[in-house]
Amino acid sequence: MNPTSVEPRPWSCTSWHDKPIAQRVTYPDCEALGRVLASLARLPPLVTSWEVENLKSQLADAARGERFLLQGGDCSECFEDCQSSAIANKLKILLKMGIVLVYGSRKRVIRVGRFAGQYAKPRSAETETRDGVSLPSYRGNLINRKGFTPEDRIPNPELLLRGYERAALTLNFIRGLVDGGFADVHHPELWDLDFVKYAALADEYRRITGAIVDAVGFMETLAGRTLGEFSRVDFFTSHEGLHLDYEQVQTRQVPRRLHWYNLSTHFPWIGERTRALDGAHVEYFRGIANPIGVKIGPSIAPAELLSLIEILNPADEPGRLTLIHRFGCKRIADCLPPLIDAVAKSGRTVLWCCDPMHGNTIRTNRGVKTRNFDDILAELEQAFDLHDRKGSILGGVHFEMTGENVTECVGGARGLTEADLDRAYLSDVDPRLNYEQALELALRIAGRMGQSASGTSRTRRKDAS
Ligand code: PEP
């Protein structure tokens, strides 16, 4: 399709109903669904339009290379994990990674959790078969239950309400924690860094954490206050906007603002399986004013990407569109450069973000889904290099991770192997980096960005003299 041929069409919160709906959920009881959606439509929003606009302007900075986006959390949140320690640990690991990345990039970091609403999952297969019995696939806590019985797998509209409530509880607790300042999070000397001694790059990791300890100490002495007291962090939420009935009823028009906002989250994204140009998801997303993400994998062609950009961001609004590429470490070198070229040639503004998780999923011989730390790192390092070489900016990273000590991905400083996967594999869907693997990855990126940041400041100093 020629991007310039796309006509502006009228949009409404329901115009997506006339389009093909990928990953559609069919409820046996339509009246019950209607009642639930009506209740949801009356409930207050979870986020505000000014927070959403604030995030959009921060993402615009990231697209210009002035900030860096860190987005991460569970592949799929589950209702039972709506507990204080699980939420606090998720937040803490993201904040710690954020501090490491601030140090490495010398930029302000935008922290966006994949949580408080990440409850619906796209599935490649409609059904799951066990011992010759086939049932509808598990599609996330928002839609059905993971137990392998026919009752569990029937979509239940009450779960939409439970999801909204869990998202609200999670967000409420996160807001409280962020306001409390989290003193220990700012101090690497209080982090659990035992794994560092097992890492091949232990000295480099110690150098980085030591430098952060010194920098924080210096700033606190200078200010006469703790870092938590004088640098309140913004924190944002995101989830895949997959279940459009749920997204639609939380889409509101705000007094004195012209636009429609999805107020269930700050930053919804379109998944790789639902980004068809003429599909319902793209139709819904084109009309909301939130900053949005789109996952793009190996199957996207440059012309298709340009059409997506035209439909989703016709006014070329800065911060509006983040392209989250997820090719896998073996394919990124072929897939990414033509897309960077096409976007550069079009003159459009996007924020490029690398998801090094979803193209690197493998199954062990026993059929367990896992990812290798080295593949994740390899995709990330190539992403930085490929953008650098084209004069483009990799402005963010997107991880599936948790603050707990799970064993779902192999590798990392402790060298987790397939045998370790039996020990603490808790994810319902995709394997997540654990606390140590996530922090180690941040240290690796910081090391990588630190080299370019000091290179840039050296160049700047030279230019200035
Ligand atoms: C996800 O982010 O969990 C996911 C399903 O990703 P993708 O749409 O990139 O496959």
Ligand code: CO
């Ligand atoms: Co996933």
